[in-house]
Amino acid sequence: MTKSYSGRNFVALENIDLDLPRGSFASIIGSSGCGKSTLLKIMAGLTPPTSGSVMLAGQPVMGPRVETGMMFQQATLFPWLTAIENVLLPIGIKSGKAAAEQARQRALDLLSLVGLSGFDNAYPSELSGGMAQRTAMCRMLITDPEMLLLDEPFSALDELTRDFMNMELQRICMSRQATALLVTHSISEAVILSDTVYVMAARPGRIVKRLEIDLPRPRTLDMMTQPEFGAYVSEIRNHLDKGAFL
Amino acid sequence: MTIATDRQHEFPETVWTQRVSLINRLPQPVAITLLVFAILAIWQLVALSGTVSPIILPSPARTAQDIVEVGASLFTGGYVFGAFLITLQEVIISFLMATAIGATLGMIVGGTAFGERALMPVIVAIDTMPKVAFAPLFLSWLGFGIASKVALATFIALFPIIVGAAAGLHAADENARMLFRSIGATPWQTLVRLRIPMGLPHFFTGLKIAAIGVVGGAITGELVGGGQGFGALIRVAASQLDTPRVFSLICYLSVMGLMTFGLVAWVQRRFVFWHRSSSIGNG
Numbered sequence: 001m002t003k004s005y006s007g008r009n010f011v012a013l014e015n016i017d018l019d020l021p022r023g024s025f026a027s028i029i030g031s032s033g034c035g036k037s038t039l040l041k042i043m044a045g046l047t048p049p050t051s052g053s054v055m056l057a058g059q060p061v062m063g064p065r066v067e068t069g070m071m072f073q074q075a076t077l078f079p080w081l082t083a084i085e086n087v088l089l090p091i092g093i094k095s096g097k098a099a100a101e102q103a104r105q106r107a108l109d110l111l112s113l114v115g116l117s118g119f120d121n122a123y124p125s126e127l128s129g130g131m132a133q134r135t136a137m138c139r140m141l142i143t144d145p146e147m148l149l150l151d152e153p154f155s156a157l158d159e160l161t162r163d164f165m166n167m168e169l170q171r172i173c174m175s176r177q178a179t180a181l182l183v184t185h186s187i188s189e190a191v192i193l194s195d196t197v198y199v200m201a202a203r204p205g206r207i208v209k210r211l212e213i214d215l216p217r218p219r220t221l222d223m224m225t226q227p228e229f230g231a232y233v234s235e236i237r238n239h240l241d242k243g244a245f246l
Numbered sequence: 247m248t249i250a251t252d253r254q255h256e257f258p259e260t261v262w263t264q265r266v267s268l269i270n271r272l273p274q275p276v277a278i279t280l281l282v283f284a285i286l287a288i289w290q291l292v293a294l295s296g297t298v299s300p301i302i303l304p305s306p307a308r309t310a311q312d313i314v315e316v317g318a319s320l321f322t323g324g325y326v327f328g329a330f331l332i333t334l335q336e337v338i339i340s341f342l343m344a345t346a347i348g349a350t351l352g353m354i355v356g357g358t359a360f361g362e363r364a365l366m367p368v369i370v371a372i373d374t375m376p377k378v379a380f381a382p383l384f385l386s387w388l389g390f391g392i393a394s395k396v397a398l399a400t401f402i403a404l405f406p407i408i409v410g411a412a413a414g415l416h417a418a419d420e421n422a423r424m425l426f427r428s429i430g431a432t433p434w435q436t437l438v439r440l441r442i443p444m445g446l447p448h449f450f451t452g453l454k455i456a457a458i459g460v461v462g463g464a465i466t467g468e469l470v471g472g473g474q475g476f477g478a479l480i481r482v483a484a485s486q487l488d489t490p491r492v493f494s495l496i497c498y499l500s501v502m503g504l505m506t507f508g509l510v511a512w513v514q515r516r517f518v519f520w521h522r523s524s525s526i527g528n529g
Contacts, residue, residue, distance in 0.1 A: 041424070044424075044428050045428075046424055046427055046428060064427055064428045064429070064430050066430065068428065069428075070424070070425060070428045072421040072424075072425070073421075074419075074421055076419075076421045076422050076425055078422075078440070078443070078444075079520035079521070080443050080518075080519075080520050089429070089439075090429040093426070093429050093430065093431045093435055093439070094429060094430055123520060124520075125520060143429070
């Protein structure tokens, strides 16, 4: 798929060309303001591209799609709903109360999958940052999305929790054959999770490097100490727009 | 720097002595009570010293005596009770009307382009006017009954509710809206299930300001336009130089204000259980 996007005399994204095979994991890495979030919004069907198109399973994306699930840097849980009500929210919005009630067992299974069994009736204020983000993950997964769009989902978490969550994410993506696109600021996170890493530069937002990560799956945190891993990290670092960080 | 155990004795004792000021050690209710007593004591001393005429400033003891007197009439169904009921009636009607009109206008301002671009500037313009100055107008339009007082109190209480409701509808952040759109929520679903619950804390902040405002509005209306409420009693007492009576009536009015404010705060705690609001009331 190809798309470019411009608005108000300002080219946010120029000639972006991404191809995400089904079941693959891709990351986009780049400095702040390079249009990563705009790209994600376009892919989710929340904003139309100026030219070009997004194709999902052979169909053009013309608006928000059921097959797409999203996660943000903030858990964005709703404080008046319990954990399980938050997880069931997408079902309730789409198919009504009865359908949400029927999906209750599935929501409980998802919560226990991410280690939150027993917290289904807790309110978000009673959850830690990592627990809230795991709840948000369940909410994304409840509709069985084929495409996961992840906007720095774990960057607000501490490093230990973050590593754990990344391994969880890999496990979930592999078991569901889901396609994932992760926007991140962390080079090592991008390398450890991805099949393909895209390095973006700003003004105009464009892809400057496409790098295949040829490490066996499932990936483990131990791989971070291997020389190949270090080679990928330094290659990506060399392609990052250094001026943007000054 | 490493500290070997056998060399520990070379380091001086480093236990901090923490000074905790007296005010930090007192429990808050005790601190408040002490302050109130201090104020009353100074007041009593000034009154006893005879430098101020008792007509200007009656002693706290004299005021307390009058509070008991007014209380006796209030709680036995005397004329103060009648006045209290009239003012309370004005306050309740005004508050309900201001809530209904304010919520409606706030939804229009916060939820529609017309409201935001055309209605809001007009509302802000009206809000800058000193609303008390409208009292004589309401009086000539609606007469000396409770209608003119209700109109003034409603008018005064309306604006914080509009602003609270309108601001509340914009309280949901970008990600929450994106999430709702990405799961295919209709604008109606987004309003009912995201924007309204997210805005309730703001709305209640407006309601709490309004709950105090309606009492002030009703009394202002009564001071200007007579009638049989508390404001009229205050005006009569003041014109007879019965200052202790004015003071004690004001005390009971503050109880009325506390009651309306407390009621709104209680409802807020029930309905917006997820939001801890401060006792000062800024949502």
